[in-house]
Amino acid sequence: MTATRRRLTPYVLLAPGALWLIVFFVVPMYYMVRLSLDAGTLETGFRFNWQFSNYKDALSLYDSQFLRSFYYAGLATLVALLIGYPLAYAIAFKAGKWKNAMLFAVVAPFFTTYLIRTLAWETILSDQSPVVKTLNSLSLTSNGRVLATSGAVIAGITYNFLPFMVLPIYASLERIDERLIEAAKDLYASSRAAFVRVTLPLSAPGMVAGTLLTFIPAAGDYVNAFFLGGTNNKMIGNTIQGLYLTQRDYPAAAALSFVLMALIMVAVFVYIRFAGSEALMGEEAVGA
Amino acid sequence: MLSRRFKEQGKGSRGGRPGHARRLGIGALALAAALAIAACGGSGVESSGSTDVQTVKVTGKPSGDLTISNWPLYIDNKTVPDFEKATGVHVKYIEDVNDNAEFFGKVQPLLAQGQSGGRSIFVVTDWMAKKMYDLGYVQNLDKSAIPNVKKNLLPAFSHPTFDPNRDFSVPWQSGMTGLIVRTDLAPNVKSICDLFDPKYKGKVDMLTEIPDTVPLVMKCMGVNLDHATVDDWLAAIDKIKGAAESGQIRRFTGNDYARDLTSGDVDAVIGWSGDAVQLQASNPDIKFVMPKEGCMIFSDNMVIPVGAPNPTAAEAWMNYVYDPKNQAQITDYNYYFSPVSGVKPILQKIDPKAANSQLIFPTKSFTKTCDVAPTLTPDELQQVTQAFDAVVSG
Numbered sequence: 269m270t271a272t273r274r275r276l277t278p279y280v281l282l283a284p285g286a287l288w289l290i291v292f293f294v295v296p297m298y299y300m301v302r303l304s305l306d307a308g309t310l311e312t313g314f315r316f317n318w319q320f321s322n323y324k325d326a327l328s329l330y331d332s333q334f335l336r337s338f339y340y341a342g343l344a345t346l347v348a349l350l351i352g353y354p355l356a357y358a359i360a361f362k363a364g365k366w367k368n369a370m371l372f373a374v375v376a377p378f379f380t381t382y383l384i385r386t387l388a389w390e391t392i393l394s395d396q397s398p399v400v401k402t403l404n405s406l407s408l409t410s411n412g413r414v415l416a417t418s419g420a421v422i423a424g425i426t427y428n429f430l431p432f433m434v435l436p437i438y439a440s441l442e443r444i445d446e447r448l449i450e451a452a453k454d455l456y457a458s459s460r461a462a463f464v465r466v467t468l469p470l471s472a473p474g475m476v477a478g479t480l481l482t483f484i485p486a487a488g489d490y491v492n493a494f495f496l497g498g499t500n501n502k503m504i505g506n507t508i509q510g511l512y513l514t515q516r517d518y519p520a521a522a523a524l525s526f527v528l529m530a531l532i533m534v535a536v537f538v539y540i541r542f543a544g545s546e547a548l549m550g551e552e553a554v555g556a
Numbered sequence: 557m558l559s560r561r562f563k564e565q566g567k568g569s570r571g572g573r574p575g576h577a578r579r580l581g582i583g584a585l586a587l588a589a590a591l592a593i594a595a596c597g598g599s600g601v602e603s604s605g606s607t608d609v610q611t612v613k614v615t616g617k618p619s620g621d622l623t624i625s626n627w628p629l630y631i632d633n634k635t636v637p638d639f640e641k642a643t644g645v646h647v648k649y650i651e652d653v654n655d656n657a658e659f660f661g662k663v664q665p666l667l668a669q670g671q672s673g674g675r676s677i678f679v680v681t682d683w684m685a686k687k688m689y690d691l692g693y694v695q696n697l698d699k700s701a702i703p704n705v706k707k708n709l710l711p712a713f714s715h716p717t718f719d720p721n722r723d724f725s726v727p728w729q730s731g732m733t734g735l736i737v738r739t740d741l742a743p744n745v746k747s748i749c750d751l752f753d754p755k756y757k758g759k760v761d762m763l764t765e766i767p768d769t770v771p772l773v774m775k776c777m778g779v780n781l782d783h784a785t786v787d788d789w790l791a792a793i794d795k796i797k798g799a800a801e802s803g804q805i806r807r808f809t810g811n812d813y814a815r816d817l818t819s820g821d822v823d824a825v826i827g828w829s830g831d832a833v834q835l836q837a838s839n840p841d842i843k844f845v846m847p848k849e850g851c852m853i854f855s856d857n858m859v860i861p862v863g864a865p866n867p868t869a870a871e872a873w874m875n876y877v878y879d880p881k882n883q884a885q886i887t888d889y890n891y892y893f894s895p896v897s898g899v900k901p902i903l904q905k906i907d908p909k910a911a912n913s914q915l916i917f918p919t920k921s922f923t924k925t926c927d928v929a930p931t932l933t934p935d936e937l938q939q940v941t942q943a944f945d946a947v948v949s950g
Contacts, residue, residue, distance in 0.1 A: 309659065309938070311691060311934070313668075327947070332710065389851050391819070394820070395819070395820055395821045396819060396820035396821070397819075410760060413758060413821075415806075415821060416758055416803070416806045416807070487860055498758065498803055498806050498807065499801070499803065499805050499947075500800060500801050500802075500803055507949045509949070510945055510948060510949030511949070513658055513661065514655075514658065514764075514948075514949075515657075515945045516657070516661045
């Protein structure tokens, strides 16, 4: 009796999560794949037809939007890493009594919805705003505007996903045993050498997590490109939105969504394989 | 709708190195996070349009409930209660039409099954009314129950090409699509062609509605709309595409061009006359400019869909708003031009400024170069829509 119960316990504990995934992940995925292979139009009705050409069309018609999405998302992730790492480092090691306040400041934007914050940037960066006028007088804009440029879209993505970069890096820095750094210094490592050989490798898991949490939603984002971009800055998310809501070409939209998901998964696995290699990870983490 | 969701899953050991996952520490949280884009609704829609048209059956006196779908900001807040008082009909007035194509997508699966989702009246633009009619989604009207329409519908509206005898549609309001310009920023924008002038690079918005934007650009290209071929449409879309790719056009919008005009982000847009009047109230520098090439005249029409409950009350509503007295109240609110005769003298009394506006009551000479968007066959429309939407989502 007890033995049976013990054997069943893990499955019982798994059940709610598994059920959740089946209902809200597997089932929608199944319908999406099925829909992506439909043929027809909204008026004549969609019929399942193993229409693989939907995928071929998705890739050939919208390749530039795919490239642009990955370019924007990649650049935004890089910028977020360059801004986020020093910030996380400062919070973890230098903030002292301000640590909680600074962490709060990183998280605080989440109290306002993402959409509203992006709309606020649209207003802040509008052509006649004091910000843009100042930038213009310093000749820092290319054609007198910030909105409707690729720079605005990348900056918007960076801003919106920055906390996803900062928090994991902070968490991994926070866990570093400071005695390791002291030990490095005792062994005549300069501050820089101690950082490069101890701190940086130990925070690599945070960096990997942060870049993934930033890149994945950024590649599928369409809000920033919609509000901050112009007609030639549209990302693949905008295309999918247009196909669903305006053109009502559900099969094409489903195929595009699926291709996007597959491309992101491939990119992520390649990245993990690379980032997970010994070269980047350094020695075994201590005290994990 | 698209929803984005993270699926977080722990990363198991890879390549038989069990220590690996642990070494990643917190990184494992996000490892193999998969981006799932799930479609809500819309799947498994299987339908086919029938083309035989039904006719509305009006019986007795109006009573019961009436549900009307219309565009936002298209009615004052007194007309509905007044109608309820006059007829005893209970009205549910919903503003859920924001975009013809989007609305069509929403109701099409219902209409294909002969249902209207409880709605008795929709208000959609000419081309969409025609498209719905051709698919058998809209009923012919019982004209005997709407004498006011026969009596008061202005001759200019009584024989449109898409419904020559007004068998299935009754105009709600009409307006002009032309230029709305920030005259303080760009006093020299006078024509649609000016929008392609590099001087205004990145300072121009165009509408996402195809029958507004594309024919105006065709006019700029010197195409006679009466003889426009599908190639002319595609050539105009090509021109728009070039302007979008070069950054000449800042955005494609609906009514939200209002924001860009108010903030000064754009100098000029292709926009709707009623909006210009409303925007002018807060900024006198925003003006409707009749393009040198002429304007487009659109009208939004009341139609009775298949499966509409209570068509008797629906026709009573149509008849009610075609009483000039009731119509004047609506026009005075939305500043579009009214398809009902006899409104002007009434407005002269209650709002003389509106009554003398060229935009609400244009003179013949003011609109002589204006056109109604030519209709396309369903195949052509599909082709044009595909090409245009590719530019908009570019």
